[in-house]
């Protein structure tokens with residue numbers, strides 16, 4: 776028997792909402808969607824940090840790539856993180872974190888899988904668990920309380 780219905784690339788993919796931490800299915804090419812659980816806008820864009828970049832929080836359901844000459848100072852909430860440069864802040868990555876040999880991370884990191892090249896500098900508490908599910912971000916939403 777031949778199964779002919781399978782496509783090579785799925786038209787949708789699954790990401791986790793950066794606000795309510797719940798899973799949403801999105802079109803594979805979408806750059807942002809409205810979460811069907813909390814109805815807030817979720818950014819899916821991939822970010823490349825090439826220079827000094829300091830903000831309070833970076834949240835995307837895509838990937839953040841801190842390049843060799845890049846410094847990111849922020850709390851980071853991503854699906855996937857790659858660091859070749861410097862990162863200062865706490866990281867929650869839904870999937871994987873890859874740390875290059877010249878990279879340095881100062882802050883706590885939670886992720887599902889971690890790869891670290893020899894030479895990388897890590898200073899913080901690491902929690903690596905393939906079953907990792909981030910705690911729901913409920914309390915910080917009390918300012919604009921919606922009862923949706």
Ligand SMILES: [Zn+2]
Nearest residue numbers: 792795810813
């Ligand atoms: Zn949501």
